[in-house]
Amino acid sequence: MEIFNILSYSFIQRAFIAGSFVAVTCSVLGLFxxxxxxxxxxxxxxxxxxxxxxxxxxxxxxxxxxxxxxxMLASLLILKISEKAKVYGDAAIGxxxxxxxxxxxxLASVSKGFNVDLFSYLFGNILAISMxxxxxxxxxxxxVLTVVYFFYWDLFSITYDEEYAKVIGIKPTIINNVLxxxxxVTVVLSVKMVGIMLVSAxxxxxxxxxxxxxxxxxxxxxxGSIVSLFSVLLGICFSFFLDIPTGATIVMANALFFCLALxxxxxxxxxxxxxx
Amino acid sequence: MKKIIEIKxxxxxxxxxxxxxxxxxxxxxxxxxxxxxxNGAGKTTLIKAILGLLPITKGKVELFGQVxxxxxxxxxxxxxxQKFATINTLFPATVNEVIMLGLLSQKKFPKRMxxxxxxxxxxxxxxxxxxxxxxxxxxxxxxGQQQRVxxxxxxxxxxxxxxxxxxxxxxxxxxxxxxxxxIQKLNQExxxxxxxxxxxxxxxxxYANKLLYIDRSLVFFGKISEFCPPGKNHQYFEKSDExxxxxxxx
Numbered sequence: 001m002e003i004f005n006i007l008s009y010s011f012i013q014r015a016f017i018a019g020s021f022v023a024v025t026c027s028v029l030g031l032f033x034x035x036x037x038x039x040x041x042x043x044x045x046x047x048x049x050x051x052x053x054x055x056x057x058x059x060x061x062x063x064x065x066x067x068x069x070x071x072m073l074a075s076l077l078i079l080k081i082s083e084k085a086k087v088y089g090d091a092a093i094g095x096x097x098x099x100x101x102x103x104x105x106x107l108a109s110v111s112k113g114f115n116v117d118l119f120s121y122l123f124g125n126i127l128a129i130s131m132x133x134x135x136x137x138x139x140x141x142x143x144v145l146t147v148v149y150f151f152y153w154d155l156f157s158i159t160y161d162e163e164y165a166k167v168i169g170i171k172p173t174i175i176n177n178v179l180x181x182x183x184x185v186t187v188v189l190s191v192k193m194v195g196i197m198l199v200s201a202x203x204x205x206x207x208x209x210x211x212x213x214x215x216x217x218x219x220x221x222x223x224g225s226i227v228s229l230f231s232v233l234l235g236i237c238f239s240f241f242l243d244i245p246t247g248a249t250i251v252m253a254n255a256l257f258f259c260l261a262l263x264x265x266x267x268x269x270x271x272x273x274x275x276x
Numbered sequence: 277m278k279k280i281i282e283i284k285x286x287x288x289x290x291x292x293x294x295x296x297x298x299x300x301x302x303x304x305x306x307x308x309x310x311x312x313x314x315n316g317a318g319k320t321t322l323i324k325a326i327l328g329l330l331p332i333t334k335g336k337v338e339l340f341g342q343v344x345x346x347x348x349x350x351x352x353x354x355x356x357x358q359k360f361a362t363i364n365t366l367f368p369a370t371v372n373e374v375i376m377l378g379l380l381s382q383k384k385f386p387k388r389m390x391x392x393x394x395x396x397x398x399x400x401x402x403x404x405x406x407x408x409x410x411x412x413x414x415x416x417x418x419x420g421q422q423q424r425v426x427x428x429x430x431x432x433x434x435x436x437x438x439x440x441x442x443x444x445x446x447x448x449x450x451x452x453x454x455x456x457x458x459i460q461k462l463n464q465e466x467x468x469x470x471x472x473x474x475x476x477x478x479x480x481x482x483y484a485n486k487l488l489y490i491d492r493s494l495v496f497f498g499k500i501s502e503f504c505p506p507g508k509n510h511q512y513f514e515k516s517d518e519x520x521x522x523x524x525x526x
Contacts, residue, residue, distance in 0.1 A: 035366070149386075153387040160369055167355045168377070168381035217373050
C-alpha cells in the first residue's frame, strides 16, 4: 500500500508531527479570533513575519529566532494602535502589516543575496521542515495550547460578552494581549507549513467549517481541531502523490471540508423542511 | 443597615458631554430600588459607572464598604444587562456554558469548573424552570428565554445585590409579572438587594421600596410614598405614568 509506504520517509514523518500540532493550535486559537472578528490579525502578522524573516536572513540569524519576538511585538503594537490612536482594529492590522512587507522588500532589495530563501517562505514547504523546526513547532504548540487551557474560561468570557467579562472582574486588556501573543507565535509556526500568503487560512477555514456543526463552544473547538488535523494530513499526502505544493494543498483540503459542511447543512435543512 | 453601594459626588463625561453630575446616594442591604428618569438621563451610565464599565470623571463609588478600585469580590454582584445587545449573535454557546460564566467571579487562576459548579448551574436552571434548555444554543432561544438565561447567569453566584438594566423589555405581560414577582421574592425572602432600571414606572410602585430618580443629576432618592404626592409627579413622569403612580398610592 503506497499510502503506508510514505510514512517510511523521514521528511513525511516530520511533516506529519509538526503539521498535526500546528494544525490543532491554529484551529483552537482561530475559534477565538473568528468569533472576536479578529480573523485578519493572522494575515497581518504573517506579513510582519515576512519582514522579520528577511531581517533574520539579512543578518544570517535563523529566521524563526528573529521572527517570533518581532511578530509578538507587532501583535502588541496592533492592540496599542487600536486602543490609543483612535484607529479601528482592521486599520491597525493594515498599518503594521504593510510596514512588515515594506521592510521585507527593502531588505531583500538591499541584500540581493537571499531572495530565493525569502520567497520560499511566501509559500512554505512543510516537506522541507528540519528536525529542529519540528521540535520548535511541537514545543511552542504545547506551550500555546497549555496557555489556552489555563485561560480557557477567560478567553471564552471576553469572546462571548466582553462587557459582562469586565463586570465579573476579568481584565480584557490582559486576555487580549495573551490571545494576540499566542496568535503571533502560532502564525510564525504556520509560515513554514503553508507560507506567509496562506497562514490565515489555517486560522479561519477549520473554524468556519466547525461553526456549521457546532452545537456548543466546546464541541466547536473539538470539531475545528479534527477538521484542521485531517486537512493537514490529507494535504501532505495529496501533495506528495500529485507532486503539487503542500501549503496550497492543505488550504484546498480545508476549503473542501468547508464546502462539504455547507452542502451538508443545506441538505439537512431541505430534508427537515420536506419532513415538516 | 449595611451600605451595599455608596456613591459620592459622582460625575461622568462622554468626551465634552456631562452625562452625570455630582450624584450622591447610598443603597442599603435589602433595598429594592427603582431607578427611573427620562431617556438620556444617565441611568445606564450610572449603572455602568458602578460596575466599572465606564471611567469616572469625579467622585467615588464604594461597593460593600470598599472603594471600587480595590473591590474584588464581584461574585457578590449579579448583573443583568439590557437584553443580549452586546453579545455575539453567531456564538455557538449552550445555555449551560453561558450560565457557567456567572461563576467565574468566584474563581482564582487557573479557573476550572467542577462538579459542584455544575450542580449550582443545574439548581438555578431548575429554580427558573429552564432545565429543559440546558443543552440548547442560546442564539436559538426566544427573547424571553434568553432573558431567563441571563437572569440565571446573574443568580448562579448567589449574589447579595442584583443590578438590572431594563430587564422587562423582551418580556410579554405575563412573563414580566412573573419576573417582577420572582425578584420581589428574592428581595423579601433572601434579603437580596435589588437595583432596577425600568421604564415600567407603573411597576416601580408595586415592587420597589425606594425610588432613585435621575436626570443627569440626582432629582429624588427616597421612599416612593414621599415621591408621589399628587401635583408633583408631572415634573418627572409623562401623563400616563403619573396616572399609574397616583392610583398606586391613593
